[in-house]
Amino acid sequence: MRILKLSVVALFLFLLAISSTSAQQPNTAEQAPKLEHFDPNVVDKTLDPCQDFYQFTCSKWMAAHPIPPDQAAWGTVSGLQYWNEGILRQALENASVLSSGRNGYEQKIGDYWAACMDEPRLEAAGGRDLKPGLDRIAAMKSKSELADQVAHIHMSAPGAWEGNDNQTPAALLGYGSQQDYDDSSRVVGGIDQGGLGLPNRDFYIKDDAKSKAILSKYQDHISKMLQLAGESASQAAADANVVIAIETDMAKAQMDNVARRDPKNLNNKMSLERVQALTPSFDWKRYLADVASPPSSPHYLVSAPAFFEELEQLIQLHSVDDWKAYLRWQLVHGSAPYLNKAFVDENWNFYSHTLLGSENQLPRWRRCVRGADRDLGMALGQAYVGVAFPPANKERTVNLVHDMEQALNQDITGLDWMQPATKQQAKVKLHAIEDKIGYPNQWRDYSSVKIVRDSWLNNVREATTFEFHRQLNKIGKPVDRAEWVMTPPTIDAYYDAQLNTINFPAGILQPPFFDNSKEDAVNYGAIGVVIGHEITHGFDDQGRKFDARGNLRDWWMPQDATAYEERGECIAQQYTEEVPEAGVKQDGHLTQGEDTADNGGLRLAFMALGAKLQAAGKSLDEKDADGWTPRQKFFLAYGFSWCDQFRPELMRTQVLTNPHSLPKYRVNNVVANMPEFQQAFSCKAGTPMVRANQCRVW
Ligand SMILES: [Zn+2]
DSSP states (O other), rough: OOOEEEEOTTTHHHHHHHHHHOOSSSSSSSSEEEOOOOOGGGGGSSSOOOTTTHHHHHHHOOOOOOOTTOOOEETTTTHHHHHHHHHHHHHHHHHHHTTTTHHHHHHHHHHHHHHHHOHHHHHHTTTTHHHHHHHHHHTTSSSSGHHHHHHHHHHHOOOOOOOTTTOOOOEEEEEEEEEOOSTBEEEEEEEEEEOSSSSSSSHHHHHHHHHHHHHHHHHHHHHHHHHTTTOOOOOOOOOOHHHHHHHHHHHHHSSOOOGSSSSHHOOOOOOHHHHHHHHHHHHHHHHHHHHTOOOSSSEEEESSSSHHHHHHHHHHHOHHHHHHHHHHHHHHHHHHHSOHHHHHHHHIIIIIOOOOOOOOSOOOHHHHHHHHHHHHHHHHHHHHHHHHOOHHHHHHHHHHHHHHHHHHHHHHHHHHOOOOHHEEEEEEHHOEEEEESSSSSOOOOOOOOOOSOOHHHHHHHHHHHHHHHHHHTTTTTTOOOOOSSSSTOOOOEEEEETTTTEEEEEGGTTTTTOTTTTTTHHHHIIIIIHOOOOOOOOTSGGGGGOOOTOOOOOOOOOHHHHHHHHHHHHHHHHHOEEEETTTTTOOTSSSHHHHHEEEHHHHHHHHHHHHHHHEEEHHHTOOOOOOOOOHHHHHHHHHHHEEEEEHHHHHHHHHHHHHHHHHHHHHHHTTTTTTHHHHTOOOOSSSSOOOOSSSOOO
């Protein structure tokens, strides 16, 4: 369960990894990857930075780098993703060569790679590996067996849709371990709403023409997939109808994304008896026994009790045959990317083409690299770190993180809207933040995961079962503070509210974010802002509700909380706006935490750069040899790191599901709030990049 891990990058990168599309160089698959190093001359000097800073910074770069056909987006970060994957590919290929000298780790990653890359074998197998699961569902006699069936799917089918941090993708419901909200040192069982095949409830409920068209295509997709799994056309069409009916009712019963942002709404402690009483027709004891969950959870956290009450109605309403159709769909859906071409193509066609806008599939090697990163990445990451993250990079990053924490300390000291008592508490929390940089201190032991050379789907199932049990085995034990949830090559970062840690995988500590060949102004504007963003998450509208130990506890004086909420509301209003290119409106209350983190991140990084230059006797406003001042390059490097163009389908899906604003707003809305930016480019009052009502929280 990833309820309170707040990341910096829109998670669509992750999402694409699972749904088998995305990043590749333009036109040809095998061009050498190119890291983007910031150069101020990339800007379009014919444009006015005060009119549209994002266009000023990015339009020339974007014109020279159109979105490749197998991509839903293309930005300055895309070359890095290609580069990271190339390093992993090399390690996987080397390990896949059969030799007597391979150690256990090389056997795992090498055979995983070989099984995934073996297209002829996958083609010959067809849907064969689905058969045991389908037989199991066919043998279901009564609804009392629903718990067994769901348990089996949870343990074996990883799902074709992940990366949406507001929705646990799982058949019927989600179950896992999580830290207790009131006592973060304890790990308990967590029960979440689930059951959908579309990204979130809005996709079933909204009744505009575009939403209806997508729902109708989804229904066709379900029908086609069930036919591939062996059903007749008429049976598959009837089953698709049933699935849509069940999922739509589940969607209506779900708590929405905005309500889920308030941890108080999710903190519902229940005994197993109370959980059982919500949904009497789902046998929880049977489910927990099937998944071999430890019996030691002192209580369970149920994120959305109303969902489980409604689920009872649904189980009663639908026949055993209806539920069998739903289970078949969930099984096939979760297995599709790992089967033969017909399944893979149909899965791609809906999830990547219809929902995100990609025109071509990713080359196979990139899908296999991403699979290996997901399934064995906490060991495979060693190969990446060895090549891509030398000690000098770690050292400079550690210093940057310290500078940024120092900047927030200074910022808190100077706040005019916060009382001393709250300031003191804020500083206690700030100083307790633990920094995790690059990679975990201990590599995960995958020795119990059985990896074979002749079935990718079986390998994925093995890894899914391993991970599911690894999570459940935490229940009732003290929390492991050293754990990471992102693999080392991941181009992302996160703040963990319940551990009070900031985490920067080596994958994002690369150009265009961290560039050891560049001056401080550039690094503070790019990776400095990412670091500031994650620190600010500890103090955004969600993070501020947790204390230094990660417990959900109110440490704010009432008048300071009120002042905070007014400031937060300014941000939420600023970002509530129509996105004409996507045909939808952005909900500033969904993106409020991320937007607050972007604004805080840029301000803290600017403060840190100022302090650093001052200590060295340098000025922010003195031109360098390249004709630009450090102040200007700081903002340009920020804009450049977010140059990213999206297809309209991805834009729409992101606005509806993702708590991150689109890149254009992440740049323009933030700089328009900062007088320090207006000074950099001499922007006059009344121009779009000088907001009349400037919002500021941190
Ligand atoms: Zn974030």
